[in-house]
Amino acid sequence: MKNLIIASTSTLHGGEYLDYLLPTLENHFKNCDTIIFIPYARPGGMTHDEYTERVAIAFSKINKKIIGLHIFKNPIEALEKAGGIFTGGGNTFLLVTQLYENDVMQTLSNVIESGTPYLGSSAGSNITGISMQTTNDMPIIYPPSFKTLGAIPFNLNPHYLDPNLQSKHMGETRETRIKEFHAFNTTPVLGLREGSWLDVKGEKILLKGNLTARLFRQNQVPEEINPETDLAFLGN
Secondary structure: OOEEEEEOOOOOOOOOOOHHHHHHHHHHOOOOOEEEEEOOOOHHHOOHHHHHHHHHHHHHHHOOEEEEHHHOOOHHHHHHHOOOEEEOOOOHHHHHHHHHHOOOHHHHHHHHHOOOOEEEEOHHHHOOOOEOOOOOOOOOOOOOOOEOOOOOOOEEEEOOOOOOOOOOOOOOOHHHHHHHHHOOOOOOEEEEOOOOEEEEEOOEEEEEOOOOEEEEOOOOOOEEEOOOOEHHHHHO
16 A cells, blocks of 8 residues: 655755654654665755765654665665655756666655655655656756656645745746646646645545645646645546
């Protein structure tokens, strides 16, 4: 049975890394002592080792050990034997490229489908959707494919921001960019606001946190989705 926490962000304004999620993660990873961390997205260009160390400090608060996937000579075997997996945020183009180049995209999909507890934040959440095409990230590298894990039957737009009617900025809003996506694609897109996450258990996909999420579907008016809504209907 699939068992995922898919978070919009790792850090809330004024908070420490993952602090707001730690009570949820303590339960999520209750049956494992060690978690494999996938550091491929490299936020701000930090090294894999630097990123893994940052994550290890956060997880030490709930007595979990973190090991970076990058240190394994056989990353496929490491994922297959993992008790839990976390993919952190950063650049989704880089993350997806590295998952394909290290030949672990399909393995990651397989172990998620078989029930290995998975946590994603930001870019690590983007990849749980059908494709990475609704990321906010700059295309700093060209991945072999935009296709991702398909663990949920829709795409995500993490860090979703509503239009600021007081702003003088004339660039595209997130809603505009998602509308552009739907000019060529039928995949639903969920705008996941900061502090929100999806709790996936089997076929159930519950919206968690205090905020609504914004659902976009091709040729339909966007709608607000309330917390505790099961989004599994998007796969029908």
